Amino acid sequence: MKNLLKNLKNLLITNTYLLRKLKNLLLDNLDILLFLIIIPIKLIKFDRLIYPEYTHYKLIIKPIMSSTVCLLSIAVIFKSKIRTRLLYIFDILISILIIADTVYFSYFKDIISIGVLKNGVMLGGVKSSVTSLITLSDFLYFVDVLILIPILFIYKKHKRNELKLAFRASLFLILLIPAGYINGKAIYNMSVSQPNLLQTMYNKVYIDKFLGTLDFHVLDLYNVTQNKISNSKKLSSKTENNIRNALNKNSSNAPSVMTGRYKGKNLIIIQVEALQQFVINSKVENQEITPNLNRWINKSLYFNNYFYQVSSGNTSDAEFLSNNSFYPASSGAAYYLYAGNTYSSLAKEMNDNNYYTAVLHGYKEGFWNRNVMYKAQKFKDFFGEKSFNLNETVGLGLSDKSFLRQSLTKLKSFSEPYYSFVITLSSHYPYDDTTGYGDFNVGSYDGTLLGDYLKGIHYTDAQLGEFLDNLEKSGIMDNSVVVLYGDHYAIPKDKINDLYDFQNIKNPTDLDWYQLQKVPMFIHFPKDDNKGVNNEYSGQIDLYPTIANMFGLPQNYMLGTDLFSTKNRMVIFRNGSFTDGNVFYVSWTNTYYDIKTGNTIAESPKLKKEKDNALVQLQYSDNTLNHNLLKKFTSKKKK
Template sequence: MRNLIKKLKNFLLDNLDIVLFVIIIPMKLIKFDRLIYPEYTHYKLIIKPILSSTICALSIAVIFKNKIRTRILYILDIVISILVIVDTVYFRYFKDIISIGVIKNGVMLGGVKSSVTSLISPYDFLYLIDVVLLIPFLFFYRRHKRYELKLIFRFALFFILVIPAGYVNGKTIYKMSVSQPNLLKTMYNKVYINKFLGTLDFHVLDLYNVTENKISNSKRLSKDTENTIKNALNKNEANAPSSMTGLYKGKNLIMIQVEALQQFVINSKVENQEITPNLNRWINKSLYFNNFFYQVSSGNTSDAEFLANNSFYPAASGAAYYLYAGNTYSSLAKEMNDNNYYTAVLHGYKEGFWNRNVMYKAEKFKDFFGEKSFNINENVGLGLSDKSFLNQSFNKLKSFSSPYYSFIITLSSHYPYDDTKGYGDFNVGDYEGTLLGNYLKGIHYTDAQLGTFLDKLEKSGIMDNSVVILYGDHYAIPKDKINDLYDFENIKNPTDLDWYELQKVPMLIHFPKDQYKGINSEYSGQIDLYPTIANMFNLPQNYMLGTDLFASKNRNVIFRNGSFTDGNVFYVSWTNTYYDIKTGSVIPESTKLKQEKDNALTQLEYSDNTLNHNLIKKFTVKQKK
């Protein structure tokens, strides 16, 4: 018995690095899985892929001799820990899992240091505590003489570990591919994948898909596929003329994209004060779309610009402004140029941020007035204050020759809303000191500057010859702070439907002399802006996926993760659940709803294929011939 105990003790000591790895890594991965799905308690589903992926990583290390094996496992622990921390921080803000496409864009996120640092919690570094504690263990462990297996036995051990672990992983992935066709290929719902496969499997799949996509994108699409996509993009025949067709040809277009402006602040009060009194006033003078959604993905603000100016969906992973800056576009600016308009972007931040200085050229804007074009005389938040920016922008607009298209992007109400200069006296009551309270102050400040700017446009007479479109770019409150918003909205026992209904952003169109003022309750999204403008200004509608808000009814609003709504039903992709919007109840999938879900994925695929293969360039070259 003593001999057996001694042998067992020596065996454990010889393989203590393996034992610790198999215990510590799954604990970290399960903890992260609990973060993204706190209500998800059935560990029996997630523990299998997490353990099998951990063992697959371990199997590589066992090929090497003991000392090298221990170092490899320690390095893997560090890498996986850092990966989980990055995933955690990214999820707090984006409600998504980081991918290779996003990492490629990481250099552009560096300019928003305050946003990133505010998301990091000291508790996140607990993932690294074992890495520190294991340092003395490694120092003493290397002195321990361990039994060394021969190379042939180490390879045998590799196969003994990797074959069953790979089988479990493969079986889990296969089950997901059957229940959610196209999910693993498109990776459109990263959170759902991570929920069932775990972080390691997700990132391996992401790497595989990026590699496979590069290979497949290098291959030409069939002519039939290209023609199908071309027909889907051609809206000239699909959109019947409406009462707005061509009415504003020759008028100026002023489009204002407002940073982090969400609909819940419109016509709302805190401590008996209007949060957005100026926008409320202008909404009453405009046509207001009260069921308008942002459709951005990892590119956030840049994605909103991309949707509005090109009527294509954001990139499946990463930012379109970075990935597709070399493409050819039939953009709003390009078509305006062809109709003798002057086109310009005005934004008070760094020209290279989000690759704007490159992308705006691809979209054929004639001028880009960035940070260097403004007098940086007052800062609020990330950079030039909205007050100074909009005052200087107004002066620039006055110098533009009509007709013109000016695309204006605000900045001050950018996350994390921690600069209260100029609006700190706005009383937010119980929300003082919270992210929501800071946001309410920030958007109240921006509202005041927008009110002044719009009033100037009106008093100067510019509005008499202009159509003004104003909309929010993306959400303001990250998912980890959503409970304060639920409280603000008095939502009890929130569902995913409640979450999505809060993802609406204001969108108003102001016509000269306050014409057509009222409310439009059609469900719509940012991808529909360009087709709507094209209709009003009598521009071609050859290459776009959105639909004209005045000529189309019963459209589907599709989101990058595969969720969609037709105004009656809301499909939430990450739980594969349908909600009746009126009752809030979960409903079963019908044949019609299944077709709508498949159509949503098809639309996303059309967008991805067009962008990945630069099809608009091919289509326009054929047209010229």
């Protein structure tokens, strides 16, 4: 009995000792445990946000945990107090990064990148857009940061056992090597399943979705660094010749009935802010949303399968595509990244054919780096905010009503022939200024973003109708070709369900989403010639070659094709998606859709070739812009 009691006493002492040791061990490493719990939860929550329809925790948990452990391995090298501070700083930085990604994604349907951050000054001008996107729930990512403040203050008083440097270094390797292997394997698997994706970063959402936010941003940093290094090196002569041949092949369109037919006529291009095709010939509460555009479409040649192809540069990307026939930058905005390049732009070729060229836009001259980029594209004049009487404000700035009236006065003063690029503003996101909108009834959509947009675009439609009517009354239309198109989407992806409801789309697919990304484009000819509908699938990159053909301009160094002489063209999007008019490939799910049936189809050798070609075209565009190849090509041509 004595032995039994003695054994029980010893056991109790041992257990108490073990419990004390375990307690001390947990307290000594509480910062590590919290980091390993909190950070993955935040990263998974964000990953779920960007693609709620897709359940892939088994795929995402490994790279998220391994990237978290990689960060942890850096911290464990240091002594305990420094380690705790470092992990807390990591938590703060990751929280800020996720909030920035969340806000950016809700507007651009994309993940923020270093290239985008370079545009921060320009994007900062849209204060109302940014503030309207930030919600209280976004700051939930910061709740733990605040809660941890008193806990860390108390934790600071806990005396921890310090590990020797050799042990900490060993622990660093023990954590880093397996975590790095798991991360590397996930990245390698993606490089096999989606070749060129990690180099081009053309589909940032897809990368984030399968690798997690931390891995994406590390890859982004790596690619920016690599691009800096690679862009400082010359391309091989073979690569340059391949690009030159591809540009010449794309530009050598066969003559058509439109070739040179409008040489010497004025050209007026109107880029309309956030004008999407779904409002054309549509009604709400039995009222036409765009009665004036509907009327002018019937007097023009209307392209009803015309897609915007912008990336994170949005409005500026639309301008870049339409005036240069190159794709936007893979990250950031071409208007910022390539303002020092040489261009064979529409304005430059018009100048060479004795045209006066000008841009008219009632907003800040420096926004999107326009004051620099228009000079690079050889526009002779830029009439920005300072050139207009700011007598009425709607939305971000000068109202479309006042802007278009003042622009008409300026057009009348231009020496002919001229090319005028007119950019509207009032229908800019978030459509929350209803000044001058009138009592347009949007029914059940009142108070929603879609309802506000319908009111805003109805207002802009009225101003465009007045402007076009006055062009006709003044006689300018008799000697001018007028092109009008929308620049980019109106409804962000996080508000798309209202649009699906408006379109009566049940059980929407990615194909449905893409089919809603069309923007109206019409060309009005003198005397209402050539009116009708063109059903060919096309995009903004095809506008410049089309105009060049009509006006007898050189068609050199373009990636788009003339809408009048080429059929069955590829419409390629910056994220690698594409359509040939029969099949739609959605890059972020690696899925092909039959457009007629809406069903998914298997990849065939032909479709695989088209997918590869889309990536090649994007790479040609990137290489041309990154290395300023047009400067070399055009200088050699002059010699």
